[in-house]
Amino acid sequence: MTAESPAAARWRALLGDDVIAHIDACVDAAPEPEPGPWADALRRIMTNPGGRIPAPSTTARCDSDLP
Numbered sequence: 586m587t588a589e590s591p592a593a594a595r596w597r598a599l600l601g602d603d604v605i606a607h608i609d610a611c612v613d614a615a616p617e618p619e620p621g622p623w624a625d626a627l628r629r630i631m632t633n634p635g636g637r638i639p640a641p642s643t644t645a646r647c648d649s650d651l652p
Contacts, residue, residue, distance in 0.1 A: 589597070597605055618624045 600608075
């Protein structure tokens with residue numbers, strides 16, 4: 586088992602073990618996202634939060650899909 590990060594320890598202290606377990610259960614029960622251009626764009630952003638966003642692949646064009 587790995588050591589808990591300081592951020593995780595703060596969340597655990599604020600929310601408590603029961604709430605953390607409930608959140609984990611909700612995440613585990615959530616369906617996988619449907620593949621699509623928005624998922625590719627979101628995945629690029631979430632894998633590098635706060636950093637430079639990599640160039641989109643040739644198939645990712647989420648800006649044209651927005652209302």
